[in-house]
Amino acid sequence: MDRFLIKGPCKIKGQVSISGSKNAALPILASTILFEKPVIIKNLPRVKDIDTMLNLLKSLGSKIQFLNNKSTVKITKNKKKKIFASYSLVKTMRAGILVLGPMIAKHHKSITSLPGGCLIGARPVNYHLNALKKLGMRYEIKKGYIHAISKGKLKGAIIKFSNISVGATENSIIAACLAKGKTILKNCAIEPEIKDLTDFLRSAGAKIKWIGKRTVQIDGVQSLNSIKYSVMGDRIEAGTFCVIASISNGNLLIKNFDPNLIKTELNLLKKIGSKIKIFKKEIYIQGTNKIKNINSIITKEYPNFPTDLQAQFMVLLCKANGRSIITENIFENRFMHVAELRRLGAKIMIKDNKAFIEGNTEFLGAELMSSDLRASAALVIAAIVAKGKSVINRIYHLDRGYEKIENKLRKIGANIKRLS
Numbered sequence: 001m002d003r004f005l006i007k008g009p010c011k012i013k014g015q016v017s018i019s020g021s022k023n024a025a026l027p028i029l030a031s032t033i034l035f036e037k038p039v040i041i042k043n044l045p046r047v048k049d050i051d052t053m054l055n056l057l058k059s060l061g062s063k064i065q066f067l068n069n070k071s072t073v074k075i076t077k078n079k080k081k082k083i084f085a086s087y088s089l090v091k092t093m094r095a096g097i098l099v100l101g102p103m104i105a106k107h108h109k110s111i112t113s114l115p116g117g118c119l120i121g122a123r124p125v126n127y128h129l130n131a132l133k134k135l136g137m138r139y140e141i142k143k144g145y146i147h148a149i150s151k152g153k154l155k156g157a158i159i160k161f162s163n164i165s166v167g168a169t170e171n172s173i174i175a176a177c178l179a180k181g182k183t184i185l186k187n188c189a190i191e192p193e194i195k196d197l198t199d200f201l202r203s204a205g206a207k208i209k210w211i212g213k214r215t216v217q218i219d220g221v222q223s224l225n226s227i228k229y230s231v232m233g234d235r236i237e238a239g240t241f242c243v244i245a246s247i248s249n250g251n252l253l254i255k256n257f258d259p260n261l262i263k264t265e266l267n268l269l270k271k272i273g274s275k276i277k278i279f280k281k282e283i284y285i286q287g288t289n290k291i292k293n294i295n296s297i298i299t300k301e302y303p304n305f306p307t308d309l310q311a312q313f314m315v316l317l318c319k320a321n322g323r324s325i326i327t328e329n330i331f332e333n334r335f336m337h338v339a340e341l342r343r344l345g346a347k348i349m350i351k352d353n354k355a356f357i358e359g360n361t362e363f364l365g366a367e368l369m370s371s372d373l374r375a376s377a378a379l380v381i382a383a384i385v386a387k388g389k390s391v392i393n394r395i396y397h398l399d400r401g402y403e404k405i406e407n408k409l410r411k412i413g414a415n416i417k418r419l420s
């Protein structure tokens, strides 16, 4: 298994180009199951989860061609309709559940593996199943698989999500595109990746319109048109690099993403002392050597502070000149990075879903273990500013969601090597 060897502290300076958003690309790729005609998708990040989704689509009968560079694919549905989404593919990537909605909408039949939990939480799919049931899907769960059918087309319905869920919102929007009649989804997640999905579907002829802050209306259509679409830049990767500049007193020009999507995070970084200049598709950020603490960061659904940047900001607050508190409201077990940060010298106390961070920490290099995608990014950030050598094990977690991360880091001054 690959590991990273990082020698800190590193002087961070230069520019970094943000890749396409994994969490926008995954539902967009899954929704191509709805199409009869070819679709071209650009700006795909070359990360493990995207490869897994493309393999899953291939196993479901799609033809995948990489055009010019590997970040553009042409997806063509072949005539053979396959409906079995295997555990071997879905277990490594929870977003595999996103093929259920389009399969039921298109083929009226699907056998999809339950995605299984992961380290950050049980991550059930009950909100997905309840919503699709209201659209006419009937299912039973046998030996870890969801055996689903619908009598002919799905039928539009009015559905109010009991809790906000990114994936359940995405699955339902995709399924409703081909349903008969009107669907209204209430209490939706409104993460930017969902807007990218609805922009993609609408440009292919789907009739989708947001009629309230968290309410979307979908009028079913017969079919979708062939289109070419470019995926949005990854706001979580951009936020991760903003933390790297802020914690290392470095300066970075971070390009190819929409800064408006990380307004909450940028305001916090200004509060801790970073200097930030915002342009249309990039930002310039200058860190500080006097990092101010922040009394409280609370993760919540968009547009509030995102759970996917919680671990990275925790590392930053370890270096702040005072105490900070982070409250994690989205996942029940998303503090796995804390034990590893303590090995670097962090003083953090956990009580329920709150992390109390002492601050004024001098990180000293150590051997570390990755546990999940964003926690691994946090360990990389800490190792970059730690004194001495750090080894980060199981970086396959990182490879799931950060494209060519060590090349990007080396280019801005990090002393990092991948050991296979």
Ligand code: EPZ
Pocket (backbone or CB within 6 Å): 022, 023, 024, 026, 094, 095, 121, 122, 123, 124, 125, 126, 127, 128, 129, 163, 164, 165, 166, 167, 168, 189, 191, 307, 308, 330, 331, 332, 373, 374, 401
């Ligand atoms: C998406 O996961 C993202 N993944 C996650 O990013 C992100 O952390 C999460 O949204 C929250 O923003 C992708 O987009 C591929 P949810 P998702 O449904 O859709 C519970 C990363 O690092 N829940 O909004 O699975 C769930 O357990 C990943 O890129 C149910 O109980 O998130 C969680 O506690 C990590 N039943 C909460 O709701 C359900 O049916 C929010 O989950 C669905 C969810």
